[in-house]
Amino acid sequence: MQGIVWTEDKRLELREMEEPVIKHENDVKVKIYGTGICGTDLNLVKGKMTAKANMIIGHEAVGTVVETGKGVTNVSVGDRVVIDPTQFCGKCSYCRQGLTCFCDSFDEYQLGIGAHGTFADYYVGEDRFIYKIPDDMSWDTAILIEPLTCVLNIVTQAKLKPEDAVLVIGSGPIGAICQLVCSKIAGVTVAVELNPYRREMSSRICDYAYFPDELTENEVHRINNGRKFDVIIDAVGNQMQKALPLAGKGCRLFAAGFDQTYEMTINTFRFLENGISLIGTGEVHQMTESAVRYASKLKGLDELVTKKIPLSKYQEAFDELLHVSQEGNASGTMKLVLLSNITD
Structure with a gap:
């Protein structure tokens, strides 16, 4: 599969990557529909944030479950889902107090920063970070659940x-x-x-x-x-x-x-x-469930998705958003989504 990685020389590159597979009974494999480009992704390019080298970046993702481990019960094959990228170990002192956003191993678990993200065709992760979305929710609304x-x-x-x-x-x-x-x-x-x-x-x-x-x-x-x-x-x-x-x-x-x-x-x-x-504020305090419910009622949320571009044209997408931040630029772009190569 293809994925956009952050290289050792600190640039973006579209590479052929090994397709992730189910390894644990609580793993879920998701066929990515699309991933929104976040300010965090842009700040990597600007030199205002850091990420591990050769890591697939991206984290504002939605898609469809295509396979599950035998212990998964919260989602099933065919479900449309959103992925919570603010992940954690669950074992350190902060996690055991419910302060998962302050996880001592946060950098190792955060998608697109310390763990492979979702600017790719597929993603495999733990079921506790995968949330089903309503059948009548549009992809445009769902892709904004993480922000x-x-x-x-x-x-x-x-x-x-x-x-x-x-x-x-x-x-x-x-x-x-x-x-x-x-x-x-x-x-x-x-x-x-x-x-x-x-x-x-x-x-x-x-x-x-x-x-x-x-x-x-x-x-x-x-x-x-x-x-x-x-x-x-x-x-x-x-x-x-x-x-x-x-x-x-x-x-x-x-x-x-x-x-x-x-x-x-x-x-x-x-x-x-x-x-x-x-x-x-720290990172998200396990609010994905609440956000899924609220997104269904927040009129105008989906209108913030103003452009969708294939993953292969990632450089064009990033260049446009980097240009938007320049003073006086009247570019008509708000949220730009990179679509997977296998989007239906």
């Missing part, structure tokens, strides 16, 4: 209330899903995005959508009855310093975007005096 789990994790920790004003910085897929969910709960939801296409999409989701230079402190006061924000989500990964002046008293700041190269400086007294919290 939705990340968003539900943020919203849960934010303890979002109807009177809250929320700022989401960045309108990529994670940012847009944050906006979709927050707009159902919060009193005011605001987006900031530099890409014109994505800003326009956010304007149809949020109460307000701005280019970065447009959202001044005065504008925030104007739209929010003289107050700043109660919750700020940095879905880019390097915007927290710019977010601080917009944080109101008691604000919960969320670092949601991944960028290992970014650092910020804070005045701890200001955080103490104003009751501001800076929260790193």
